Amino acid sequence: MIKVFEDFDFSRVGQMQSLLESNGIRTFLKNQYGSSVMGEVPFVEVVPQLFILKNKDLLRAKELLRLDLPVESPKPDWVCAQCGEENEGTFDECWKCGS
């Protein structure tokens, strides 16, 4: 068994698990209920961890996990200093006044 992923955000770990499972890779979740016992055991013990059962799946699993990781976080919206118009993060110039 090899650990391929861990995250304090359990939904993220669950997402990764279904991603691997849907690609035919057998997985095992550890500390699945970690958050409910938070405070009773050392913090490091309760990070949800995703394992794969077969070592030969490791390369494939890493590939899948890498593909699913966000490439770039979306840019936040910004407010134009010239006219005060709100712009989407994808715009480099103000759509209203062009500054």
Ligand SMILES: [Zn+2]
């Ligand atoms: Zn503007």
